[in-house]
Amino acid sequence: MVKVKVLFFANYRELLDCNELEVEINKGSSVGQLCQFLSQKGDVWHQLFANPGSTIKIALNQEMAELSSIINENDEVAFFPPVTGG
Numbered sequence: 001m002v003k004v005k006v007l008f009f010a011n012y013r014e015l016l017d018c019n020e021l022e023v024e025i026n027k028g029s030s031v032g033q034l035c036q037f038l039s040q041k042g043d044v045w046h047q048l049f050a051n052p053g054s055t056i057k058i059a060l061n062q063e064m065a066e067l068s069s070i071i072n073e074n075d076e077v078a079f080f081p082p083v084t085g086g
Contacts, residue, residue, distance in 0.1 A: 001026060002025060002027050002029075002073040002075075003074060004022070004025060006021050006038070006077050007019070009078060012079055016044060025037055025071065029070070031071060032068065052067065056079055057079070058078070060077055062076070062078075
């Protein structure tokens with residue numbers, strides 16, 4: 001197991017009523033597997049994380065990440081909505 005700091009920004013923060021949390025996940029887990037883990041925390045969590053696809057932006061240690069990116073001990077994963085506007 002590895003400890004990971006998870007951050008939430010913009011409307012995700014409000015929807016989840018959570019700024020950040022620390023979770024323990026299996027060593028070698030991907031960002032996608034973290035999303036599946038988070039989706040089990042409740043209804044709103046499930047809506048946001050069960051099928052993240054292009055509806056969510058992810059940063060791993062402050063660099064853009066893919067669902068296939070591997071998470072290591074003490075990494076920081078941040079979730080935020082896609083930027084829109086004109």
